[in-house]
Amino acid sequence: MKPELIIKSFQATSVWPMDADAILKRFNNHPQKQNEDLAIREHGDGDSWLQLRKFFDAAVANKAKVEAKRLSQSLHSLQVNNELLRDQNAGLQQELDAKGKTKAAKHTMDLQQREEYHGGAVLWSPRKIREARARDAVKRDEAEQQQLQKARDRDLKAAASLYRKQQQEAAKVARQKAAEERRELKKARAAELAAERALKKQQRDAATAEISLNGANTSKRKVSRSSAKNQTKRRRVVGAASRVDAAPEAPPPPTQKTRTRSIRPPKKLAE
Incomplete structure (x- = not known):
């Protein structure tokens, strides 16, 4: 050194x-x-009333006056209040000092006594103290191990919580991405369906126009055909009528149904 x-x-x-x-x-x-x-x-705050009385007597010549008596009473009252306040402050200061002092933690050693049948006298040998210290050391080690295990458990719990949060965030991002993809597919499908509907409508319009054009031509052909058919029908009717006139007349209807009953034709036919 x-x-x-x-x-x-x-x-x-x-x-x-x-x-x-x-x-x-x-x-x-x-x-x-x-x-x-x-x-x-x-x-002068620490002076007693007797000392203040001496100072008052030395300072005041005529103590018989009313003002002197009032001054003496006022000094006495102030001195008493001052003493009370000083005692109260001293007590409060002692309480603060007592609270400020940290009490040392007392530790009692585990001095185990052997179960032996002997008298009531107990003697603690240095070996007992060594054994108690060894037990205390083991307890301290166990307490430290418990604290370390608790710290590791807290770290593992925090890591697991962080992992869960990360998994939740990843799942959320995946869900959002899948929803966005579904929306895009839905939009594409809607556009495709709209295009198909427009194409079908265009095809229907073209077919309708073609049908209307073909219908006009067909109606013209039908009119021409119907006129030709009417002419042929008229010719056939005229021919048939001429052939009917040339045929022989039919025999008259019978007048009797049986031998006893006669047939009466209806009035329309009779006329």
Whole structure:
């Protein structure tokens, strides 16, 4: 070690050189509070009522006046209130100091006693202490392993959650892509159907125009054919009538159905 470090260590432990302030500093835990109390005492707040009464008697010549009595009573009341407030502040400060101090965690060693049949006296040997320390070390190791396992479990859980989120995002993107493809296919199919319908309509219009044109020609041919047929029918009727006139007359109808009954022709035929 360097000589400077050795001297500093001596100064810290107050071994050499002789320095009483190093020890006093260790016991002076609240120097700021003491300085504040000294400053307050310099202003007269820490003086008792008896001291203030002496100052009042020395300052006031005629104490029998009403103003002097009122001043004395006011000083007494202020001094009492000041004492009460100082006591209250001191109590609150002690509570804050007590809360600010951290309590050291107490640890009781697991000094197990063997089950032996002997007297009630219990003696803890150094071996028992070593065994208790070994058990404490094992417990600490187990606690550390548990903490590490919990940390690993948290990491695995976070990784699994991240993986699930990534899978969900990928599935969402795939669904959106499939929906977009379906929409595109639907649009293409609609365009194809519209083109087919337009082509069919065009074909129907062309067929209708052709049918109408053919119908006009057919009607003309039918009219000519019907006129020719009428002429031939008239000729045939005239020929047939001439042939009927040339045929012999039919015999008259019989007048009797049987020997006893006669046939009466209808009036229309009789006429």
